[in-house]
Amino acid sequence: MSVEIQVRVNGQPHQSHVEPRTLLVHYLREVLGLTGTHVGCETSLCGACTVLLDGRAVKSCTVLAVQADGASVTTIEGVSGLNGSNGGLHPVQEGFWEKHGLQCGFCTPGMICASVELLGKNPNPSEAEIRHALHGNLCRCTGYQKIIESVRYAAAKMKTRKR
Amino acid sequence: MIPAPFEYHAPKSLEEALRLLDRHGDEAKLLAGGHSLLPMMKLRLAAPRFVIDLGRLKGLDYIREEQGMIAIGAMTTHAEIENSSLLRAKCPLLSETAAAIGDVQVRNRGTLGGSLAHADPAADYPASILALEAQMTMNSSMGVRAVDAAEFFLDMLTTQLRPGEILTEIRVPALGKGTGAAYCKLSQPASGYAVVGVAARVTLAAGKLAQIAVGVTGVGPKAYRAVNVEDALRGKKASEKLLAEAARHAARGVEALADLHASAGYRSEMAAVFTRRALERAVARAAGTKA
Ligand SMILES: Cc1cc2nc3c(=O)[nH]c(=O)nc-3n(C[C@H](O)[C@H](O)[C@H](O)COP(=O)(O)OP(=O)(O)OC[C@H]3O[C@@H](n4cnc5c(N)ncnc54)[C@H](O)[C@@H]3O)c2cc1C
Numbered sequence: 001m002s003v004e005i006q007v008r009v010n011g012q013p014h015q016s017h018v019e020p021r022t023l024l025v026h027y028l029r030e031v032l033g034l035t036g037t038h039v040g041c042e043t044s045l046c047g048a049c050t051v052l053l054d055g056r057a058v059k060s061c062t063v064l065a066v067q068a069d070g071a072s073v074t075t076i077e078g079v080s081g082l083n084g085s086n087g088g089l090h091p092v093q094e095g096f097w098e099k100h101g102l103q104c105g106f107c108t109p110g111m112i113c114a115s116v117e118l119l120g121k122n123p124n125p126s127e128a129e130i131r132h133a134l135h136g137n138l139c140r141c142t143g144y145q146k147i148i149e150s151v152r153y154a155a156a157k158m159k160t161r162k163r
Numbered sequence: 164m165i166p167a168p169f170e171y172h173a174p175k176s177l178e179e180a181l182r183l184l185d186r187h188g189d190e191a192k193l194l195a196g197g198h199s200l201l202p203m204m205k206l207r208l209a210a211p212r213f214v215i216d217l218g219r220l221k222g223l224d225y226i227r228e229e230q231g232m233i234a235i236g237a238m239t240t241h242a243e244i245e246n247s248s249l250l251r252a253k254c255p256l257l258s259e260t261a262a263a264i265g266d267v268q269v270r271n272r273g274t275l276g277g278s279l280a281h282a283d284p285a286a287d288y289p290a291s292i293l294a295l296e297a298q299m300t301m302n303s304s305m306g307v308r309a310v311d312a313a314e315f316f317l318d319m320l321t322t323q324l325r326p327g328e329i330l331t332e333i334r335v336p337a338l339g340k341g342t343g344a345a346y347c348k349l350s351q352p353a354s355g356y357a358v359v360g361v362a363a364r365v366t367l368a369a370g371k372l373a374q375i376a377v378g379v380t381g382v383g384p385k386a387y388r389a390v391n392v393e394d395a396l397r398g399k400k401a402s403e404k405l406l407a408e409a410a411r412h413a414a415r416g417v418e419a420l421a422d423l424h425a426s427a428g429y430r431s432e433m434a435a436v437f438t439r440r441a442l443e444r445a446v447a448r449a450a451g452t453k454a
Pocket residue numbers: 043044045062192193194195196197198199200201202237238263264265266269272273274275276277278280281283285286287288324328329330331354355356357
């Protein structure tokens with residue numbers, strides 16, 4: 001038995017019929033074709049599937065699509081459209097580019113979404129605060145140091161943009 | 164990995180949720196934040212025929228002060244508890260505990276009621292809920308009842324909640340001057356769950372430990388009050404030596420769990436270490452000297 005849901009994804013309203021057991025990550029990837037959100041562990045541990053649900057970082061492999069009914073979702077495809085980025089790269093994306101915050105890139109969409117939430121709540125995080133905020137996101141390539149530098153770059157960039 | 168098929172219900176009121184629960188009995192599962200239930204459903208360790216989502220209910224998500232107590236709705240998320248200015252000012256132990264759970268994404272979804280109802284032996288809140296002597300309110304179509312935290316946890320994954328009941332509210336005391344509390348935890352590095360977690364609450368009067376409550380999670384099949392530690396401290400003057408000696412009793416009489424993360428012996432030893440740390444921090448906070 002399918003259920004009707006209405007979800008705004010990256011600013012676009014969508015009306016869909018889904019089976020209740022459909023996970024949000026599969027809805028985004030398979031129904032909407034937004035494959036930027038990755039499936040890593042499928043067991044709620046790696047954070048590769050992180051998206052923003054009403055502005056909050058969540059692991060989309062551990063949320064049902066029906067739980068997102070009526071909500072707004074931002075995936076990596078929509079991050080550049082968030083306020084202040086004017087359609088170009090979001091400062092967090094730019095940080096990952098400039099500071100080499102990725103190698104294979106598998107963890108990156110989740111890392112960026114989690115970092116966007118952090119900088120929204122705390123525009124000037126310390127290294128310890130960045131590590132605490134990204135605790136739920138695993139990276140097998142970078143050793144994290146470059147990711148921390150990327151987020152710090154973004155924080156500095158966002159401050160100058162506001163001025 | 165996807166759950167087995169189920170019929171989804173999203174009641175808008177508590178009454179409707181209770182009616183659905185009565186109608187579907189043990190074929191139904193309540194869904195709160197889903198961060199214990201959905202992983203189990205994906206692994207097919209749980210396959211309920213009906214899922215009743217509490218996420219659309221109005222009025223189970225609040226933190227407010229009432230007659231010297233702080234009342235928290237069961238659907239309040241870990242992140243809301245971590246960041247609540249009311250709790251940080253009046254009952255910081257609970258915010259400190261919430262901040263120690265899993266990671267940001269887990270805290271954004273998981274709820275206080277869901278964690279307590281699930282009663283995972285490695286969950287963080289039970290230690291603090293016991294140390295705070297919290298009260299749990301449960302609703303059913305028959306009415307409302309409340310139990311003390313000490314009676315709530317029965318066994319591994321088993322609580323006082325009866326079929327047809329929903330945990331609706333948790334009440335914790337506002338901590339006054341002279342009272343200090345702390346939660347100290349040894350985390351399992353991958354998931355963040357507590358290998359050992361200890362919450363201590365102490366009240367100092369004329370330099371002595373007038374009131375003391377210690378809750379321990381992670382060590383045994385259910386969280387418990389470390390009464391032997393409390394008895395060794397009550398009425399005495401706090402010193403580093405006394406706290407360390409009392410902490411040795413943290414796992415006395417408890418059959419410690421053993422799994423791939425920690426042996427029973429290691430868990431018992433860490434229970435003593437983390438009890439000492441929590442006590443030291445709680446005493447320092449009660450005395451108004453940092454930590
Ligand atoms: C990667 C990961 C790491 C985690 N790390 C930690 C950690 O470090 N510490 C920790 O304590 N927890 C941890 N958790 C668990 C997390 O805190 C869960 O959110 C919590 O255990 C369950 O809360 P929930 O709201 O998600 O409940 P759900 O998963 O929705 O429900 C859990 C159970 O409780 C029942 N239930 C829910 N609400 C009610 C209610 N109001 N009345 C009656 N029954 C109800 C449900 O039917 C279900 O059986 C982790 C989880 C994950 C996925």
